Amino acid sequence: MNTEVAKAPVPRKTHAQALERWNGRYAAPGFLFGEAPNAYLASKADLLPRRGRALSVADGEGRNSVWLAEHGLAVDALDFSPVALAKARALAAARGVAVDFARANVVELEWPAALYDVIAAIFIQFATPTERSRLFGWFKQALKPGGLLVLQGYRVEQLAYGTGGPPERDHLYTVDMVREAFADCEIVELAGYDAEIHEGSGHKGMSALLGAVVRRPPGA
Numbered sequence: 001m002n003t004e005v006a007k008a009p010v011p012r013k014t015h016a017q018a019l020e021r022w023n024g025r026y027a028a029p030g031f032l033f034g035e036a037p038n039a040y041l042a043s044k045a046d047l048l049p050r051r052g053r054a055l056s057v058a059d060g061e062g063r064n065s066v067w068l069a070e071h072g073l074a075v076d077a078l079d080f081s082p083v084a085l086a087k088a089r090a091l092a093a094a095r096g097v098a099v100d101f102a103r104a105n106v107v108e109l110e111w112p113a114a115l116y117d118v119i120a121a122i123f124i125q126f127a128t129p130t131e132r133s134r135l136f137g138w139f140k141q142a143l144k145p146g147g148l149l150v151l152q153g154y155r156v157e158q159l160a161y162g163t164g165g166p167p168e169r170d171h172l173y174t175v176d177m178v179r180e181a182f183a184d185c186e187i188v189e190l191a192g193y194d195a196e197i198h199e200g201s202g203h204k205g206m207s208a209l210l211g212a213v214v215r216r217p218p219g220a
């Protein structure tokens with residue numbers, strides 16, 4: 001029997017249900033994904049400029065935006081959860097850096113053009129396939145020519161590990177999907193890999209990951 005076909009589809013959450021779920025997860029004491037930056041993002045420190053403007057998309061409790069600010073960048077950070085944003089503001093204050101935090105539904109935002117030197121999109125897998133393709137297009141638009149996108153997410157193989165990430169298969173990445181989505185950019189790095197990660201209690205254990213660094217072409 002083909003168990004893939006037999007599995008019941010995961011019901012889609014409404015925007016209100018998703019927001020309630022995230023606010024609830026972030027209401028627990030501590031940092032759901034820890035205070036240290038995502039390891040893939042941090043491993044790209046040497047590729048990232050130390051001056052200029054960065055955006056952390058769906059930034060959560062601030063671990064990545066704070067690290068980008070410590071790296072030297074002027075950072076904007078967006079998330080739709082006010083509970084996450086309050087924690088993120090507290091983390092930035094505790095670490096003595098300025099981050100411009102704002103509440104936004106990133107799938108409905110009026111995205112700017114050619115504003116950012118760096119965009120970090122770390123575990124943004126709330127996006128449906130349609131939303132994802134719009135978001136990827138907006139990232140390209142919002143980067144300055146020559147700007148870099150750092151993307152980290154789970155691959156479809158993560159469903160077998162169950163150590164974090166969404167249950168919806170079509171929210172997960174494949175290497176081919178990302179290569180195709182950024183075919184009009186310079187793919188600096190694109191890797192599917194399995195690794196043990198420890199990011200708070202939210203992402204914990206052996207995981208099927210994808211990491212990518214993509215450059216908007218300098219002349220685009």
Ligand SMILES: C[S@@+](CC[C@H](N)C(=O)[O-])C[C@H]1O[C@@H](n2cnc3c(N)ncnc32)[C@H](O)[C@@H]1O
Nearest residue numbers: 022033058059060079080081105106122123126
């Ligand atoms: C898995 S968490 C990752 C958080 C952060 N990027 C990190 O790596 O720590 C996903 C984040 O997406 C946010 N989120 C979900 N849907 C969103 C939306 N439509 N607009 C903005 N943020 C959203 C959630 O509040 C949550 O903080």
